[in-house]
Amino acid sequence: MLANEELATKSIEELSPLIRERKISPVELTDSVLNQVEKYNKSLNAYLSIYDGEARQAAKKAEEEIIRGNYRGSLHGIPMGIKDNIYFKNKITTMGSKIHQNFMSTYDATVIKRLRDAGVIFTGKLNMHEYALGVTTENPHYGPSRNPWNPNKISGGSSGGPGVAIAANMSIASLGTDTSGSINIPSSFCGIVGLKPTYGKVSKYGCFPEAWSLDHVGPMSKTVADAATILSEIEGFDENDPSSIKTSAVNYRDHLTTDIAGMVIGINEDYFFKDVDNDVEQAVRSAIKVLKSMGARIETVEVPVLEFAEYALMVTDFSELGTVHHYNINSRPLDYGDDVRLLIESGQMFSAVDYLQAQQIRRKLKSDFKKAFEKVDVLLAPSTPAHTPDIGNKFVQINGNDVHLLDNLTRFTGPVNLAGLPSLILPCGLIEGIPVGMQLIGPAFKEEKILKVGYAFEASNPLKGKKPNLEVLI
């Protein structure tokens, strides 16, 4: 029998058979997770609101259902905190902002409804970069979320709360949102798994927009298998989301094997390995060797228009977020944090021609990626060119040079959002005791390919069983 404190450390894959067979109860598991929240949230600031009483009530209800033989599936009785830009009916959703500090939604986001129907126990709402407009989760209104591997380091963002909560066992898994790296960057820095699905695969209805043509919602979890389980529950067409796309259901679990012999992994040297921190590069190249030793073939591919992807991303992202916040930036500019206000103001500077040229680049980028995927099954790249920065820095170091933090941390993830392609982040090693992540990018609607390669790589135990030392935080 697992001790109560151990339950919160487990993955969905480990917990769900125990819940189904009634070896553990959702009540014990929820207690275990809420105990972790009580112990560590003060130091790590992952939760903005905690649904203590309601979570325990929901866990009791789940327990009763399971005892009566009404087990709903792998997520039944699993506790999760959720990023605070995803709407819960009759609950405050702040978007990490002062302006929306009292905003209460009248409906559940589609992804929340789907998780609720699957039996998830919601433990609260998680910290984030204000309005998801940044990559650090240094939130001026609610404080920074702190990296459990080293609390002086950023958690990454904008989904920093979910990254921290999962890494510190304060949530079994979660959902993040991603516009230019907001699932992938905190997953990388916190040493967990993040999956940004293909644009249109998961409904965004009830998720506050950052930039509507770039926004995605996806799972953040402890393992690749857990990400696949959550994706299966939340994906699917939603008539309430105009960008939702009808696709056929895939049983991702069928693809989760370690047999990747013959799969072709593409490497783009010109963009994804240029101006990368030496230690990060070494960790990612070691991962490539591991995959090669498992029977995968490595091919170099070209994606020429990546050269202009950063500009196209900036113009698209800033113009769209500038539109979302156009009214408030004029009427109450000082209610935004300084960094976020600057981004919104920047969005007002670009012309219609700038925006439309960015869309031309975007179309060309998709075409270039499509050609690359005629040669390879997946692309592999570092998740970020730099290692995890300290809290409070506007710059990040790459091989001794200070470079702009926001531009550089989104450099490898943003183009993937621009093309709407799926990507999976998972840890591939440690630098100075902190995880470093790699990114697997797949063809549109082929999540099973990145999940398969990620699952095989995960089996090589890249972190060698290392976990954050949470005791030092108390």
Next chain:
Amino acid sequence: MKPLIIQLLESKGMLIPESDYDELSELYESAKIQKQALDRSLLEDSDIAFKSVPGGDHVG
């Protein structure tokens, strides 16, 4: 550069805190350099400039 940014944003009805103009000017300058490189590429590549219509908000 600063007066241009002030003029540009004021013409759009934006009232921006004075403290933000320096950083906005830097960003505008950096975007301008990137755009010049892009313009050269668009001129050299008729496939983008003349055949591709803008789009990109759908996968396909």
